[in-house]
Amino acid sequence: MSFKKFIEPLRDSLESKGFNEPLPFQKQILSKIKGGASMFCIAPKGSGKTTSIVLSVxxxxKGExxxxxxxxxxxxxxxxxxxDLELEFNAYLRGTDLRVYCAYDEKNIDHQRDEIYDGxxxxxxxxKRLNKIFYLNGINLNELQMFxxxxxxxxxxxxNFAEVTRTPESIDRCQYLVFAEKFDSRFERWQESFMFNAQLVKLKK
Structure with missing residues (x-):
């Protein structure tokens, strides 16, 4: 997948940063993610995994x-x-009106719940923080498209594995994407529960 197939705000941001074409691993995964596949994306640091998350989301x-x-x-x-990930998003949000929010343990949970509720x-x-907010009825996961x-x-x-495994129990249909440097055998539990047809994509050497 080339950057030309992205929405215009993303193309403009990529061009302004001097990025003309995807990195090798991004070429392997971006079109699959755009097509809606659930995937385990396995590659070393520096292969463009984080930027792939930002661009794909x-x-x-649709930047809206x-x-x-x-x-x-x-x-x-x-x-x-x-x-750090929020900063990466902010670098590509120009021309969009997407709202990105961080929920972590060190912040007042009541404030976080109210801020998420606002939209x-x-x-x-x-x-752990996501699950606490969820059990306080502070987040609606019914519209979730990407996990x-x-x-x-x-x-x-x-x-953390047990904490994250709980969340799909409250989600209907969704695209699941896991980014890591190595595939851990414990991920097979997810393949047997909520990532049934997930593809395993590793960086081609």
């Missing part, structure tokens, strides 16, 4: 805010990872 949501419930949920390890398109969240995990190695520390 903005493209899927819509009603109040989030349509994309991205799990990250901690506050710093959430803020958000993309939620970047740590697993993403960035740098998924963190899932296997501090019970």
């Amino acid at each position: 903005i493209q899927k949501l 805010a819509f009603e109040d419930a989030p349509r994309a949920l991205i799990f990250v390890e901690n506050k710093q990872a959430a803020l 958000i398109d993309v939620v970047i969240a740590t697993p 993403v995990v960035e740098d998924a190695e963190f899932l296997f520390r501090n019970h």
Whole structure:
């Protein structure tokens, strides 16, 4: 997939940054993600995984805010990872009106619940905080279109895997995307529960 097939605001942002064509791994996955496939995207650092998340989410949501419930949920390890990913989104949001929000443990949960209730398109969240907000009826996942995990190695520390595994129980149809440096055998549980037909895509050497 070339950048020419993205919506105009994304094409403009990419051009302004001097990005003329996708990196090799992005060429493997971007068209598949655009087509709606659920995937395990496995590649080393520096292969463009994070930018692929940002571009794919903005493209899927057509760069347009819509009603109040989030349509994309991205799990990250901690506050710093959430803020870093938010910055990456902000670099590509020019010309769109998408609303991106970070939910992490160090912030007042009542404030987070109220801010999400006011209307958000993309939620970047740590697993424990997302689940706490959900159980307080502070987030509506009924409109979710994309469920993403960035740098998924963190899932296997501090019970994060169990926390994230709970969330799909409250979701109907959704596209699932997991980005990691290696495929962990524990992901096979997800293949047997909510990622039935997910593709495993590794960087071609």
